[in-house]
Amino acid sequence: MIRIENLRKTYGKIQALCGIDLHVPAGELFAYLGPNGAGKTTSIRILTGLTRLSAGAAALNGHDIAAQSTAAKRQCGLVPQHVNLDSELTVGENLDLHGRLFGMPAATRRQRIAELLAYVELGDRVHSLVKQLSGGLKRRVMIARALLHNPRILFLDEPTVGLDPAIRRRIWSLIKQIQQQGTTIFLTTHYIEEAEFLADRVAFLDSGRIVAVDSPTALMAGVGHWAVDWVSDAGLQSAYFPSREAAQAAGAARHNGFTLRRVNLEDAFLTLTGKKVATDANAQTVHGQGHGAHAAATRNPTGGQAKKGH
Numbered sequence: 001m002i003r004i005e006n007l008r009k010t011y012g013k014i015q016a017l018c019g020i021d022l023h024v025p026a027g028e029l030f031a032y033l034g035p036n037g038a039g040k041t042t043s044i045r046i047l048t049g050l051t052r053l054s055a056g057a058a059a060l061n062g063h064d065i066a067a068q069s070t071a072a073k074r075q076c077g078l079v080p081q082h083v084n085l086d087s088e089l090t091v092g093e094n095l096d097l098h099g100r101l102f103g104m105p106a107a108t109r110r111q112r113i114a115e116l117l118a119y120v121e122l123g124d125r126v127h128s129l130v131k132q133l134s135g136g137l138k139r140r141v142m143i144a145r146a147l148l149h150n151p152r153i154l155f156l157d158e159p160t161v162g163l164d165p166a167i168r169r170r171i172w173s174l175i176k177q178i179q180q181q182g183t184t185i186f187l188t189t190h191y192i193e194e195a196e197f198l199a200d201r202v203a204f205l206d207s208g209r210i211v212a213v214d215s216p217t218a219l220m221a222g223v224g225h226w227a228v229d230w231v232s233d234a235g236l237q238s239a240y241f242p243s244r245e246a247a248q249a250a251g252a253a254r255h256n257g258f259t260l261r262r263v264n265l266e267d268a269f270l271t272l273t274g275k276k277v278a279t280d281a282n283a284q285t286v287h288g289q290g291h292g293a294h295a296a297a298t299r300n301p302t303g304g305q306a307k308k309g310h
């Protein structure tokens with residue numbers, strides 16, 4: 001459904017994308033993760049026709065984004081990273097404008113707007129001015145807008161940024177529902193647990209290059225199964241082990257306490273895109289999260305889903 005071959009983008013001397021190859025099959029919920037400046041938004045802007053690629057090729061549902069740009073654009077809807085609704089217009093007017101841009105007839109527009117606002121639970125806000133909505137409601141309006149023309153692919157660029165945990169979870173279930181109705185979803189987020197919960201597969205992007213692509217489970221298993229966190233002069237450190245026993249033994253050897261817990265996708269993310277410091281010979285992988293991390297490493301000899309240091 002999304003095919004990307006050797007995609008490159010340069011902005012002057014900045015190489016934002018250094019040759020991306022990716023295939024996302026129909027119906028998949030794919031998470032595209034990476035640190036700030038990794039090239040996530042640039043990739044999405046190229047795929048949705050907002051920015052030109054410098055080299056390489058990409059196609060959406062078989063339509064080349066350069067040679068068949070209009071057909072390719074029809075395949076996708078976009079929820080951009082920054083809110084770009086017209087705040088002086090109402091919710092309904094914003095959606096209607098989008099429908100007109102896609103050449104939808106008036107009756108179809110009216111029907112789809114009503115359907116989609118009901119779907120994102122904003123049926124009673126059609127006449128509200130966008131500037132009077134909270135951040136979470138605006139995000140839901142943007143999701144409704146992106147779905148208005150029935151796209152096969154939905155690009156979501158940090159759809160839950162800045163939202164409280166309850167609203168974030170409502171948007172998660174909305175994203176799952178959209179996937180269940182057959183839409184292919186391409187998601188970026190800095191909330192790694194969001195990708196762990198939602199995604200069928202995950203790509204880690206770093207400095208314009210893909211460093212890993214796999215299911216969340218496989219990426220986590222590549223790091224280890226159990227983690228030990230502790231605080232040293234260098235900040236919060238973590239080491240990963242294949243078994244709980246090995247992790248427990250390594251933690252017990254530390255004098256200032258430790259936290260024992262299961263490996264999560266954030267560990268895989270930090271290991272594959274961050275700094276590694278090899279300080280524990282028995283660990284499968286070790287990394288530090290930099291100086292100055294305030295980590296009250298909690299001794300937790302019983303293990304299990306332990307509290308993380310904070």
Ligand SMILES: Nc1ncnc2c1ncn2[C@@H]1O[C@H](COP(=O)(O)OP(=O)(O)OP(=O)(O)O)[C@@H](O)[C@H]1O
Pocket residue numbers: 011014015016034035036037038039040041042043081
């Ligand atoms: N219009 C532009 N002009 C010049 N450089 C740009 C432009 N847009 C992006 N860049 C640069 O390209 C690189 C990738 O940026 P991009 O916005 O794709 O990152 P990102 O992964 O989305 O980051 P974030 O997580 O902060 O949103 C960065 O170095 C950025 O400064």
Ligand SMILES: [Mg+2]
Pocket residue numbers: 040041042081157
């Ligand atoms: Mg971005």
